[in-house]
Amino acid sequence: MGLISKIATNDGHGENSAYFDGWKAYENDPFHPTQNPNGVIQMGLAENQLCFDLIQEWIVNNPKASICTYEGVQDFQDTAIFQDYHGLPEFRKAVARFMEKVRGDRVTFDPERIVMSGGATGAHESLAFCLADPGDAFLVPTPYYPGFDRDLRWRTGVQLFPVVCESCNNFKVTKEALEEAYSKAQESNIKVKGLLINNPSNPLGTILDKETLKDILRFINEKNIHLVCDEIYAATAFSQPSFISISEVKSEVVGCNDDLVHIVYSLSKDLGFPGFRVGIIYSYNDVVVNIARKMSSFGLVSTQTQRLIASMLLDTIFVENFIAKSSMRLLQRHGLFTKGLGQVGITTLKSNAGLFIWMDLRRFLENSTFDDELKLWHIIIDKVKLNVSPGCSFHCSEPGWFRVCFANMDDATMKIALRRIRHFVYLQPNKGVEVATKKQYCRTRSKLEISLSFRRLDDFMNSPHSPMSSPMVQARN
Numbered sequence: 393m394g395l396i397s398k399i400a401t402n403d404g405h406g407e408n409s410a411y412f413d414g415w416k417a418y419e420n421d422p423f424h425p426t427q428n429p430n431g432v433i434q435m436g437l438a439e440n441q442l443c444f445d446l447i448q449e450w451i452v453n454n455p456k457a458s459i460c461t462y463e464g465v466q467d468f469q470d471t472a473i474f475q476d477y478h479g480l481p482e483f484r485k486a487v488a489r490f491m492e493k494v495r496g497d498r499v500t501f502d503p504e505r506i507v508m509s510g511g512a513t514g515a516h517e518s519l520a521f522c523l524a525d526p527g528d529a530f531l532v533p534t535p536y537y538p539g540f541d542r543d544l545r546w547r548t549g550v551q552l553f554p555v556v557c558e559s560c561n562n563f564k565v566t567k568e569a570l571e572e573a574y575s576k577a578q579e580s581n582i583k584v585k586g587l588l589i590n591n592p593s594n595p596l597g598t599i600l601d602k603e604t605l606k607d608i609l610r611f612i613n614e615k616n617i618h619l620v621c622d623e624i625y626a627a628t629a630f631s632q633p634s635f636i637s638i639s640e641v642k643s644e645v646v647g648c649n650d651d652l653v654h655i656v657y658s659l660s661k662d663l664g665f666p667g668f669r670v671g672i673i674y675s676y677n678d679v680v681v682n683i684a685r686k687m688s689s690f691g692l693v694s695t696q697t698q699r700l701i702a703s704m705l706l707d708t709i710f711v712e713n714f715i716a717k718s719s720m721r722l723l724q725r726h727g728l729f730t731k732g733l734g735q736v737g738i739t740t741l742k743s744n745a746g747l748f749i750w751m752d753l754r755r756f757l758e759n760s761t762f763d764d765e766l767k768l769w770h771i772i773i774d775k776v777k778l779n780v781s782p783g784c785s786f787h788c789s790e791p792g793w794f795r796v797c798f799a800n801m802d803d804a805t806m807k808i809a810l811r812r813i814r815h816f817v818y819l820q821p822n823k824g825v826e827v828a829t830k831k832q833y834c835r836t837r838s839k840l841e842i843s844l845s846f847r848r849l850d851d852f853m854n855s856p857h858s859p860m861s862s863p864m865v866q867a868r869n
Contacts, residue, residue: 399547410769411436411538411785418779425804433809436779438594438747439800440628440664442721443714447663450710458700475695478685479508483698486705487672491657493711494627499639501674507684508698509671510691512624512658516543518687519654519673520550522680523618524585529553530620531573531587533565535750535786535793537594537622544588553577553584556789559752562741563596565589565604570611586618587611592625592635595786595795596750597743599635602644609638609645612652621655627662627715629745630723642676650676659701661747663714668697722747722799725806729798732810736817747799751780754792756820765791776816778809 414436423431451458478484484503491501509515524530526549532540533555544550555573557563570587577584589608591600600608612619621638629635639655642648655674660666670693673684705711729749730740741750757764762784769782772794783793798806 402546409538409541409785410766410782414769414773414779414781417773421777423777423805423808425808430777432773432777432779433805433812434779434800435796435798435809436781437800438661438797439666440661440718440722440747441800441802442725443664443718446710446714446717447704450704450707454703454707456703458696475698479506479688479693480695480698480702482702482706483508483693486702487657487659487670490705490711491626491672491674493708493715494635494662495637495640496634499637501639505674505676505681507673507675507681507688508691508693509673509684509688510693511660511666511669511671512622512656513539513543513671514669514688514691515656515658515671515673516540516620516622517548518684518691519620519656519675519680520544520548521687522683523620523654524548524550526550528583528585529577531555531570531577531584532787533557533563533569533589535563535595535783535788536588537590538781538785538787540588550585551582552588553582554787554789555587559741559790559793562598563593563750565600565608567607567611570608574615584615584617586620588620588622590622590625591638592623592629592745594625594746595748595781595783596741597746597748598741599629599633599745601633602636602641605636605638605641606645609642609648609653613645613647613649616649616652618652618654621653623655624658624661625746626657627718628722628747630719630726631744633744635745639674651679652677654680662718668701669693670697670701725798728803729796729806729810733813735810736814738813738817748795748797751794751796752792753794754790757792760791762791768792769794772816776812778812 415434418432418434418436421431422428423433481503484506487506488501488503492499507515507518509518520530520543529551530544530553532552534557536552540552545552553573553576555565555569557565557569574584587608589600591605592598593600608619619638623637626635626637637655638653642650642653653676655672657672657674659668659670669691671691673680675681675684726743726749733740733749733751739752741752743749753768754760756768758767765782765784769780772778772780778796781795783791783795786795801809
């Protein structure tokens with residue numbers, strides 16, 4: 393092992409967490425409706441598969457957008473030859489316009505500030521290289537996406553320092569929590585170079601309101617540290633309140649230093665294109681733009697992909713139709729799933745964005761410990777055969793919370809998953825139907841969704857009023 397670098401062999405990738413172990417359990421025994429009906433259903437992957445029919449329809453109607461068609465093959469040579477790391481001008485323009493549309497045209501983006509990267513993973517690592525030195529830290533509100541440990545830490549030597557958020561205020565990011573985390577980092581002689589926020593939140597599915605965003609901007613300006621805003625779920629907001637980008641708020645904060653503000657974006661979640669590896673850095677800092685553009689040589693988006701994406705996203709009618717229908721379908725699917733959980737008394741954090749739900753299973757723990765959370769998780773993986781992700785893998789401060797994804801499967805698979813959950817709950821000693829006591833839940837539990845209708849789940853799903861009746865795309869099997 394001494395012949396291999398220490399960076400390559402350290403455990404900073406984070407692959408040994410329960411989050412990735414759940415994926416492995418699915419890969420070893422994947423559910424299939426006919427070939428493996430008792431396999432593990434993948435509910436740990438935040439993928440948006442609800443609108444592929446819209447994408448496919450556009451591709452069929454626009455064959456010139458691809459060099460792999462008779463109509464587009466004449467552009468093969470120009471696409472195949474070398475392109476510099478600035479990216480195609482039409483690609484940068486198209487992404488900038490799409491980012492504006494997602495934000496309701498309330499803000500404009502300069503295509504010259506669009507820096508491409510190999511997915512949001514590459515974008516985060518590039519920003520970490522640009523903004524911090526090994527040993528420096530970014531503050532990150534908990535719970536947060538497990539992949540951040542890999543993206544920002546593994547090869548850069550940068551640390552992530554938790555800003556502890558709690559269920560008693562629905563995991564809201566507060567000024568007090570930010571100050572406390574910053575003070576603790578200083579006490580530990582850790583240099584804080586920035587704050588990383590995820591808006592909308594993964595795993596919470598919540599959005600940050602304008603006042604919280606203003607508080608965050610005031611905080612980073614007072615401390616003179618950078619703000620990295622991961623906004624990759626921007627177009628997944630499916631109900632009010634609407635998503636607000638940091639780009640809309642910064643002009644409202646007196647004395648805000650734009651050089652400290654950076655946005656990470658991608659097309660993996662909003663369009664459902666994780667395989668295309670389209671990541672974006674949008675920085676208001678000229679130096680960061682120039683450096684990040686040089687670094688993008690290590691994670692370019694293929695010219696073929698750029699060409700296709702540019703043509704698609706510059707189609708204004710398609711984009712507006714897609715955003716509207718995607719939001720509608722996410723709302724329907726979210727409603728179907730939370731209704732199904734409510735049938736058996738499972739509560740969830742109230743949310744209106746993302747591709748997942750933050751599910752509260754605290755009352756199923758024998759003891760309020762992370763060891764017991766993992767025991768429960770193993771039962772759900774091994775016996776219930778659902779890959780959901782335990783809160784400890786998201787660095788949650790309280791055991792018993794789980795992230796469950798709802799947009800990466802077809803309606804039939806969702807129905808099977810809900811049946812398995814119902815069967816699991818009914819096997820518990822308390823049958824899982826009584827409302828929890830105040831001691832078990834936070835004082836602000838009124839903001840938690842509790843749906844305890846005991847009408848038969850099958851009756852609801854098969855009703856003509858059910859979201860099941862909406863046109864959904866069959867998941868890949």
